[in-house]
Amino acid sequence: xxxxxxxxxxxxxxxxxxxxxxxxxxxxxxxxxxxxxxxxxxxxxxxxxxxxxxxxxxxxxxxxxxxxxxxxxxxxxxxxxxxxxxxxxxxxxxxxxxxxxxxxxxxxxxxxxxxxxxxxxxxxxxxxxxxxxxxxxxxxxxxxxxxxxxxxxxxxxxxxxxxxxxxxxxxxxxxxxxxxxxxxxxxxxxxxxxxxxxxxxxxxxxxxxxxxxxxxxxxxxxxxxxxxxxxxxxxxxxxxxxxxxxxxxxxxxxxxxxxxxxxxxxxxxxxxxxxxxxxxxxxxxxxxxxxxxxxxxxxxxxxxxxxxxxxxxxxxxxxxxxxxxxxxxxxxxxxxxxxxxxxxxxxxxxxxxxxxxxxxxxxxxxxxxxxxxxxxxxx
Amino acid sequence: xxxxxxxxxxxxxxxxxxxxxxxxxxxxxxxxxxxxxxxxxxxxxxxxxxxxxxxxxxxxxxxxxxxxxxxxxxxxxxxxxxxxxxxxxxxxxxxxxxxxxxxxxxxxxxxxxxxxxxxxxxxxxxxxxxxxxxxxxxxxxxxxxxxxxxxxxxxxxxxxxxxxxxxxxxxxxxxxxxxxxxxxxxxxxxxxxxxxxxxxxxxxxxxxxxxxxxxxxxxxxxxxxxxxxxxxxxxxxxxxxxxxxxxxxxxxxxxxxxxxxxxxxxxxxxxxxxxxxxxxxxxxxxxxxxxxxxx
Numbered sequence: 001x002x003x004x005x006x007x008x009x010x011x012x013x014x015x016x017x018x019x020x021x022x023x024x025x026x027x028x029x030x031x032x033x034x035x036x037x038x039x040x041x042x043x044x045x046x047x048x049x050x051x052x053x054x055x056x057x058x059x060x061x062x063x064x065x066x067x068x069x070x071x072x073x074x075x076x077x078x079x080x081x082x083x084x085x086x087x088x089x090x091x092x093x094x095x096x097x098x099x100x101x102x103x104x105x106x107x108x109x110x111x112x113x114x115x116x117x118x119x120x121x122x123x124x125x126x127x128x129x130x131x132x133x134x135x136x137x138x139x140x141x142x143x144x145x146x147x148x149x150x151x152x153x154x155x156x157x158x159x160x161x162x163x164x165x166x167x168x169x170x171x172x173x174x175x176x177x178x179x180x181x182x183x184x185x186x187x188x189x190x191x192x193x194x195x196x197x198x199x200x201x202x203x204x205x206x207x208x209x210x211x212x213x214x215x216x217x218x219x220x221x222x223x224x225x226x227x228x229x230x231x232x233x234x235x236x237x238x239x240x241x242x243x244x245x246x247x248x249x250x251x252x253x254x255x256x257x258x259x260x261x262x263x264x265x266x267x268x269x270x271x272x273x274x275x276x277x278x279x280x281x282x283x284x285x286x287x288x289x290x291x292x293x294x295x296x297x298x299x300x301x302x303x304x305x306x307x308x309x310x311x312x313x314x315x316x317x318x319x320x321x322x323x324x325x326x327x328x329x330x331x332x333x334x335x336x337x338x339x340x341x342x343x344x345x346x347x348x349x350x351x352x353x354x355x356x357x358x359x360x361x362x363x364x365x366x367x368x369x370x371x372x373x374x375x376x377x378x379x
Numbered sequence: 380x381x382x383x384x385x386x387x388x389x390x391x392x393x394x395x396x397x398x399x400x401x402x403x404x405x406x407x408x409x410x411x412x413x414x415x416x417x418x419x420x421x422x423x424x425x426x427x428x429x430x431x432x433x434x435x436x437x438x439x440x441x442x443x444x445x446x447x448x449x450x451x452x453x454x455x456x457x458x459x460x461x462x463x464x465x466x467x468x469x470x471x472x473x474x475x476x477x478x479x480x481x482x483x484x485x486x487x488x489x490x491x492x493x494x495x496x497x498x499x500x501x502x503x504x505x506x507x508x509x510x511x512x513x514x515x516x517x518x519x520x521x522x523x524x525x526x527x528x529x530x531x532x533x534x535x536x537x538x539x540x541x542x543x544x545x546x547x548x549x550x551x552x553x554x555x556x557x558x559x560x561x562x563x564x565x566x567x568x569x570x571x572x573x574x575x576x577x578x579x580x581x582x583x584x585x586x587x588x589x590x591x592x593x594x595x596x597x598x599x600x601x602x603x604x605x606x607x608x609x610x611x612x613x614x615x616x617x618x619x620x621x622x623x624x625x626x627x628x629x630x631x632x633x634x635x636x637x638x639x640x641x642x643x644x645x646x647x648x649x650x651x652x653x654x655x656x657x658x659x660x661x662x663x664x665x666x667x668x669x670x671x672x673x674x
Contacts, residue, residue, distance in 0.1 A: 026482075026485070028482070047668045047671050048671045048672070050672060052486065052664060052668070054481075054485060056478065056481075056511075057507055057508065057511040058507060060474075060475065060478070061475075061478040061481075061508050062478075064471065064475040064478035064479045064482065065478045065479070065481050066482060067471075067479060067482060068451075068469075068478065068479040068480060068481060068483040068486070069482035069483065069486040070482070070486075071483060072482060072483045072485070072486025073486055073487060074482075074486040091475070094471065218467050218483065218487055218490065219446060219447055219449070221445075221446035222467070223445075223465050223466055223467060223468075224467050224468070225413075225461070225462060226468070226469045226470065227462070227469075227470035228470065228471065228472055229470065236416070236462075237462060237470070
């Protein structure tokens with residue numbers, strides 16, 4: 001039976017707790033605001049539970065140590081923030097190419113460059129999806145509360161182990177440092193890595209595009225060859241042929257996209273009859289929820305779609321929201337990134353309003369959204 | 380569209396490999412080589428084949444079963460070594476072989492983890508990882524193939540290119556001081572520091588065995604001739620090979636500051652440093668875990 005333990009945790013602490021429940025036994029990181037508390041928590045707790053905690057010399061080392069440890073059989077997590085996340089991108093691409101399970105948490109702060117290190121933002125959405133060079137896809141999850149940090153980190157580990165893919169968890173400084181009551185499950189089920197049954201099961205080939213190939217463990221005589229170069233099913237480099245590359249790139253792409261039903265999660269509220277809609281994710285959705293309730297109390301039918309999975313993305317709920325709504329507002333702690341998906345999804349079937357605001361730790365207040373929605377509707 | 384019917388590289392190399400038969404003296408290491416991947420990509424007279432042979436021999440002599448050996452290589456000509464060895468092998472991103480190997484060693488300390496990569500990969504782009512891994516004294520065997528240049532990318536300046544040497548990016552001679560690799564490794568805290576050339580096969584073999592044996596950060600700088608370096612400096616490849624044989628002197632107790640490789644001066648080789656008193660990093664990590672768990 002699964003018992004629930006109540007605790008009063010910040011988002012960062014909840015990320016760490018979620019990882020521990022999911023059986024994370026290797027943490028590597030480099031200090032960076034506003035993610036460091038995740039690292040502090042793991043430094044204290046992980047060795048007590050038999051896991052390895054390690055502070056690397058920079059984020060480039062971090063991501064590569066994480067990948068090495070994952071191939072060494074560990075269940076690995078790292079956490080960082082914008083500048084560190086940028087440094088990790090090449091390594092994340094390598095993890096995608098070599099099908100390495102791994103969880104990367106990015107606690108978003110104001111950028112670009114050093115920006116405002118202690119202030120919240122949501123400007124890394126596109127980087128989380130597209131930060132690597134080449135054709136690649138890694139799932140991106142976005143919790144909105146400490147409770148959801150626990151749930152989605154557990155889900156991130158489950159996906160990464162099952163699909164042999166790095167999974168990115170995107171939170172922002174508000175969630176990282178807000179403290180709420182959470183319920184922590186005593187145990188969860190994370191898929192166990194499949195080993196090759198016999199030599200016909202190749203480490204980098206799979207007959208079913210939705211299923212990850214088995215991952216040979218190190219040190220047991222599988223003599224696995226792993227490379228970030230284009231490789232065939234056996235792992236042998238082939239940097240010349242079109243066929244080998246196209247087959248590999250498409251398989252890695254399909255492995256995630258064909259599992260979209262398993263990966264994609266969202267929350268919809270009031271979209272059956274909404275005259276004004278919101279599309280949101282992360283901390284901003286807390287203001288959106290409040291604004292919708294305030295609008296309804298004023299007799300304005302408001303609804304929202306909140307994305308818990310940012311990638312791979314289904315546009316259906318956004319389209320559904322737009323069918324009734326006269327206008328769709330996309331509030332973001334950035335100058336507008338999620339709004340691009342909304343534009344892609346609904347075209348000109350409803351008016352789209354990008355409401356971007358970022359810097360100084362200013363949230364988007366419910367009252368601003370109420371005012372904006374009322375103005376848009378002329379009420 | 381004739382090109383669509385051409386064989387893939389894979390098929391081609393397998394077809395070619397049928398012609399590759401190793402001489403009888405290589406019988407002992409043959410199971411450790413992916414001969415189906417032969418011929419190697421290396422230029423004629425390149426030193427990397429000799430290193431591959433010597434490293435494979437060291438695995439045989441180490442008495443550690445091949446499945447407990449792991450090799451991590453970075454990018455460049457030397458980065459291909461992992462792909463020719465029939466053990467667990469990783470070909471990682473440029474400069475990141477040491478952190479990758481660190482992750483493996485911390486997750487599975489029972490494995491014998493070696494990093495084999497070039498001077499540019501380990502000391503230039505990967506320089507930060509090198510100094511920190513040495514400082515921590517993690518039990519890795521780091522073999523740096525120093526060919527004094529970036530060979531694969533067409534011959535550019537590296538952090539080990541001798542002063543005055545010509546490269547594509549130093550056409551008027553190198554203005555920079557190169558690293559004194561053994562001194563750097565020692566200063567950062569390595570437990571074992573050696574320098575040999577690919578031609579000193581017995582000494583190199585023994586140094587690799589010593590690196591396997593020592594539980595700490597081991598660094599072997601292996602000097603190797605490169606046709607690209609020879610060409611850019613108007614040397615005949617044979618002259619360069621001869622230089623690595625005749626200009627070298629073995630002096631195990633040489634003061635480390637005298638080990639800089641300079642034009643027209645002897646190149647000193649030897650096993651310079653052997654310190655066994657420092658605990659290895661992964662051992663200390665495991666000790667803390669055991670202590671906390673009351674084991």
